[in-house]
Amino acid sequence: MLALNDTPTGRTPEAEDLEAKRARVATLNARYRHHSATAVLTGALKDPEAGRIAMVSSFGAESVALLHLVAMVDRKTPVLFIDTRLLFAETLAYQQEVAERLHLTDLRIIRADEAMLKQHDPYGALKLSDQDRCCDLRKTQPLEQALEGFDGWITGRKRYQSKTRAEMDFFELEEATGRIKVNPLAHWGPDDVRAYMEENRLPKHPLVAQGYPSIGCAPCTSKVAPGEDPRAGRWRGQDKVECGIHFGADGKPVRSTS
Template sequence: MTGTRENPARRWSRLQGVDLLAAALGHPSYAGRVALVSSFGTESAVLLHMVAALEPATPVLFIDTLKHFPQTLAHRDLLVRRLGLRDVRSVRPAEAVLARVDSAGLLHREDADWCCHLRKSEPLGQALESFAAWITGRKRFQGGLRTDLATAELEASSGRLKLNPLAGWSEQEVEGYRVRHDLPAHPLQARGYRSVGCMPCTRAVGAGEASRAGRWPGIDKTECGIHLPGAPS
């Protein structure tokens, strides 16, 4: 893939936030070929604001699993208008696949990993095929597999550059940025949802719980799969 020989992941490993985004969005090998993948969740406004300030035409990929809270969809629409995002694309699972495998919409109860693959990983993998790099909102404080997250990395399977500009930010720094720039909070944040995913697989968290403790409650699962090795390809 263009630009991978010089290994920008290594060169940009000490950059973060706006500096990392500016380096990638303005680089000759990546300009116009970078997508921001956003859940429009509780912390998404910060990264969307940074990208909009640098290049509002940057494609934003929203994985519409068809299982989102209505508050998330309303938050998405508000941020798109407020930030002037020019190219927001909904990435959805194939209707034919859902009709064949999950016609009742209850696959998440039987096999959450397979549900995430069909509704998230597979559609995103297809949507990213035309991009040389993508931006994520993952952070180390979220724990689990994200604890040692690098700010820039190359996907082994595709050679695609993967940027995590907020990897080293704390939860307080993220919220501080949101407040400082007067960005709207996700409607569910005030109700104890510190991380928001699909409606059937997300709950509010209590005092002292980790920010992502409300994701896939009751089962041994901490990631949807789009950030696991080999996905998306």
């Protein structure tokens, strides 16, 4: 006799659902493996296998390329922008400029709950004492809430950016959340992004010309010297390479190379 939480296969409904999602991701990767970024995006936004998808954008140094691609496919795509309240003023101004230029019709500004900030970071000093907790409070938790109701989300991550991203596919399953993550630009390099922006005359983030090739929150982003890795200015001096909104194979947020 089956227990209430069992299925005829002997697995729980949650395990069977996760297995079905793994199969969906495998199907999507097989279907779009040799396709362009535009085709991958079109599939993500219109293929029933993908489900309901939002885009998450930092409006950083390279974000405008993917935002432009999304706008060309469907400018009604929900675009989630996390305002940590610690961003550069230039990023906030750039976000408004790009959204207006691309006619994004469903831009959603995501912020941490004021009560949570007052409870866990009343003096705004968490960024100095515990950067992981600061990221969790101001980025990871608000994004998780904003993504409720979506089956997946589009990211601008690329393989060349870090060791933690070196082997990612166009479609990934976040087993911790059950959502599909779409990486249309996974195979693009810096020259591809640069060429696309120039060909389409897209505006550049003003901080790039000042020596910031990768841009996050102001307290945790510094200029990068010639010859340094483009992400060397993110959390400089710390064993930290990600903010924690992406999950690793172990189901835990990715924050460091270890």
